[in-house]
Amino acid sequence: MKRYELIVIGAGPAGLSAAIEAAKQNMQVVVFDENARPGGQLFKQIHKFFGSKEHKAKTRGFVIGEELLAQAEEAGVEVVLNATVIGLYREKEVCVMRDGQIVHYKGDNIIVAAGAAENMVTFRGWTLPGVIGAGAAQTMMNLHGVKPGERILMVGSGNVGLVVSFQLLQAGCRVVGIIDAAKRIGGYGVHAAKLARTGVPFYLSHTIVEAQGDDHVTGAVIAEVDDKWQTVPGTEKHLEVDTICIAVGLSPMSQLVRMVGCETVDDPGSGGIVPVCNEYGETSIPGIFAAGDVAGIEEASSAMIQGRIAGLAAAERSGYMDKDRMSRKFEEANGSLYQLRQGMFSHANKGRTDLTETDEGYPLSSCLLSKGYVDDSEITEFPGASYKTSGIHPVIECTQNIPCNPCQDACRIGCIKVGETITSLPEVKKDVKCVGCGMCVANCSGQAIFLVDEDYDDVHASITIPYEFLPLPEKGAVGTALGRSGNKLCPAVVSEVRAVKVMDHTNLVTMLVPKEFAGTARFIEFEEV
Numbered sequence: 001m002k003r004y005e006l007i008v009i010g011a012g013p014a015g016l017s018a019a020i021e022a023a024k025q026n027m028q029v030v031v032f033d034e035n036a037r038p039g040g041q042l043f044k045q046i047h048k049f050f051g052s053k054e055h056k057a058k059t060r061g062f063v064i065g066e067e068l069l070a071q072a073e074e075a076g077v078e079v080v081l082n083a084t085v086i087g088l089y090r091e092k093e094v095c096v097m098r099d100g101q102i103v104h105y106k107g108d109n110i111i112v113a114a115g116a117a118e119n120m121v122t123f124r125g126w127t128l129p130g131v132i133g134a135g136a137a138q139t140m141m142n143l144h145g146v147k148p149g150e151r152i153l154m155v156g157s158g159n160v161g162l163v164v165s166f167q168l169l170q171a172g173c174r175v176v177g178i179i180d181a182a183k184r185i186g187g188y189g190v191h192a193a194k195l196a197r198t199g200v201p202f203y204l205s206h207t208i209v210e211a212q213g214d215d216h217v218t219g220a221v222i223a224e225v226d227d228k229w230q231t232v233p234g235t236e237k238h239l240e241v242d243t244i245c246i247a248v249g250l251s252p253m254s255q256l257v258r259m260v261g262c263e264t265v266d267d268p269g270s271g272g273i274v275p276v277c278n279e280y281g282e283t284s285i286p287g288i289f290a291a292g293d294v295a296g297i298e299e300a301s302s303a304m305i306q307g308r309i310a311g312l313a314a315a316e317r318s319g320y321m322d323k324d325r326m327s328r329k330f331e332e333a334n335g336s337l338y339q340l341r342q343g344m345f346s347h348a349n350k351g352r353t354d355l356t357e358t359d360e361g362y363p364l365s366s367c368l369l370s371k372g373y374v375d376d377s378e379i380t381e382f383p384g385a386s387y388k389t390s391g392i393h394p395v396i397e398c399t400q401n402i403p404c405n406p407c408q409d410a411c412r413i414g415c416i417k418v419g420e421t422i423t424s425l426p427e428v429k430k431d432v433k434c435v436g437c438g439m440c441v442a443n444c445s446g447q448a449i450f451l452v453d454e455d456y457d458d459v460h461a462s463i464t465i466p467y468e469f470l471p472l473p474e475k476g477a478v479g480t481a482l483g484r485s486g487n488k489l490c491p492a493v494v495s496e497v498r499a500v501k502v503m504d505h506t507n508l509v510t511m512l513v514p515k516e517f518a519g520t521a522r523f524i525e526f527e528e529v
Contacts, residue, residue, distance in 0.1 A: 004030045006314050007094055007107035009085045009256065012040020013300045014292025014307035015113030016068040016077075021311030023075035025320040030105070031077060032096055034084040038072075039065035040115055042300065044138035046170075047163055048445040048506070050188075050404040052422050054336055055301045058406040058443045060504065062142075064300075088112070088256040092287055109287045109314040112257055113307060116250035116271065116293035121155065124210040130217030134164040134247035141171045149243025153220045154178045155208055159299075161247030162191035168245070169198060170469060176239050179206040181225050184353060184369040188345070189400045190446025196373035197523040199486030204370055209236060211244055220244055252294045257283060262290075269350045270296030280313035280330070281306055289314060298340075305337045343401035343423030359401045360425055373484040374399055376520050383427040384416075384449075392436040392453040392462070396426045397484075397522075398446060410443035441466050442503035451510075454518045461518030462495060467509040472497055473526060481513045481521035489517050492524050 006022050008015045011033035023029045037043065045061025056064050072079060080098070087095035092107045118133040125131070132148060134156070140146040152173050154165045157180040165175045178195070183205050185192050196202065205225055212219035224235035250271055257275040258264055263284035264273050274296050281289045289310040292303035309330060316326040341347050344355055344364075357363050362382055367375040374397060379385045384396025394416065396407065405418040407426050415432045418424050428434075434451070441449045441464060451464035463481075473479070473494045481492035496510040513521045 001093075001104045001106050003106040003108075004028050005107070005318055006030075006109045006111065006311075007032070007092075007105060008111045008113060009088070009094070010040065010113035010115055010292070010294075011035070011038035011079055011081070012113060012115050012292060012303070013042055013064070013068065014115075014303040014310075015040070015111065016072055017304040017307030018111045018113060018289075018291055018311035018314070019077045020068065020071045020075050021308045022315050023072070023077045025312070025315035027315055027318060027320055029077050031072075031079045032083040032085050032094070033079070033081055036081055038069060038079050038081060041135070042068070044135070044142045045300070046142050046167060048504075049301055050299070050402060050445045051301045051340055052403075052405050053409060055340060055403075056304075057404060058410075058445055058504075061300065085256065088260045090260055090285060108318055109289070111281075111289045111291055111307075111310050111314060112294055113290070113292045113303075114253040114256060114294045116252050116297055118246070119249045119251055120246055121208070121248050123208050125213065125217070126211060128211050128213050128217050129215070130213070130242055131211055131244045131246065134160050134245050137164055137243075137245050138167065141167060147171050147173055148245065149173060149241070151176050151241045152243045152245055153208070153222075153239055153241045154245045154247060156180060156247035156249070157182070157185045157187060157192070157202065157204070158247060158249065159187035159191060160250075161245075162187040162195060164245065164247060165195055165200065166191070169195075169200070173243075175200045176241055177201050177203055177222075178372075179203040179208065179222050181205065181207045181229060185372060188402050188446060189365070189368045189374070190398060190402070190448040192368065192372035193374065193397065193484065194447045196371065197482055197484050197486055199482065199525070200372075201486075202372040203237075207231060208244065217242055217244055250293060250297050252297065254294055257288070257290055257294065260285060260288060262288060267296070269347065279334070281310035282313060287314075287317060302337060302340050305333050305340070309333050309337075339422050340403045342421065343403055345400075345402060358399070358425060359423065362399070362425070365399055368399060371485070373486075376484065379484070380519075383425055387428040387430060388454070389430075390455055391434070392451055393434045394428055394440055395450045395452050396428065396440075396448060397450070398426055398444075398448045401425065402446070404445055406443040406445060407440045407449060410439040412437070412439070416440055438464055438498060438508045439503075441508055442506040447506070450522060452518055454515060456512060459515065460512040461515045462510055462512055463518065463521055464496075464508050464510040465523060467507045468505060472499060472507055473509060473524070477526065479511070479524040479526040481511060481517060482523040482525055483520045484522050486523075488525075489521050490514055492521065494524070
């Protein structure tokens, strides 16, 4: 039986971060993962992360995965793949299935970072081919280059449903609608808004009734639900789809911590049954830790910090760090985690539907919460979108307190201010002149910043938008400008396309529109050839 000072179960963001931190303290570390490649969900995530620079903000998930793998190799972490941990025992012994054989290992410390599993809902026809989870859709698109379908219905408006819906559009699929039984969109408003302006409709207070088809999905029936979550007769709608994608939440994979006898609690705010942990992630059994989604569903940025803390705690427990050094490192990491847990999407606010204003006192957009976009009449109430001046200037349509500040760091002349609290709404500083470099547009993880020049010439305004679709339009291309709701506004002509390496595939497309549409045009659509 081989012995390690630390055994990590799961090679996702939490597990790799834990292993790296412990190995840096000279611990002997092994990571077991059941998959054929490490990185967990990171390699499916082609979008840019939120947070601040220390949280890997504006970096795409798969790039973070590559960085973690390189750091693990440099630190001497042993990563064992195609290795399924099927048993965990109080003596800190694990049973691992490898190549059809069960192998026993002993650890001085164990960190369980097993992640989470997708939830499913049942309805008539839910077992038909073509009903898939959002994670499966991401795997097909972003790992294997396969379109999940042509016409997709997304069930669930949380961040997963919104992010995957946008990636479906990027893959060339059509998202015919996003439905949710709740009355309010569950994910970040900026994610919803970038979908709405492409024309994707939202159906709130709706549920799926039936997947239609004989041997595969050929359509879907949805219907409204009342305050008791019951379908309302006579409200059924038929949607022509070939794929139904389910994104109705995640459940912690807590089987191993339950198997070993750790104290657990059923916490809906954390996604289900989770182990009771102290501030370092240590469970009720000394030397057994939990980190990442297995300890409570959060974003990958939080999982990485939790992993680091657990790795440090394991190192301190084994004598590789003194208490003072551990305390300093913990305070630094915990402070970073605290930042991510602020704002309207914080732990404390999970499940709340009574929030009516931002931390600064601005009324939340009711249109954004119910339809996916901020109404034209509401947008100028927010500090990032209220400032107008002659010449080019940024318009920041970020209207919720989400943990993110890359726009502030991206502006080399200090035109944009978020402040020390990364959940604060961004503002455009009136005493600093924008130079039109576009780095704020390219670096915004929510694609919520636009450069506008109302006085481009006597007739036109110019609007620079973030653009992550292929093929890229060419200068002179004629399209149709769309509003925040995806409504067709007016003809638009592409005057410039910027696609440079430093912008990391968030290309900048500048379109010219009649002056009267300067405050409303936010996307450009081209006819399919």
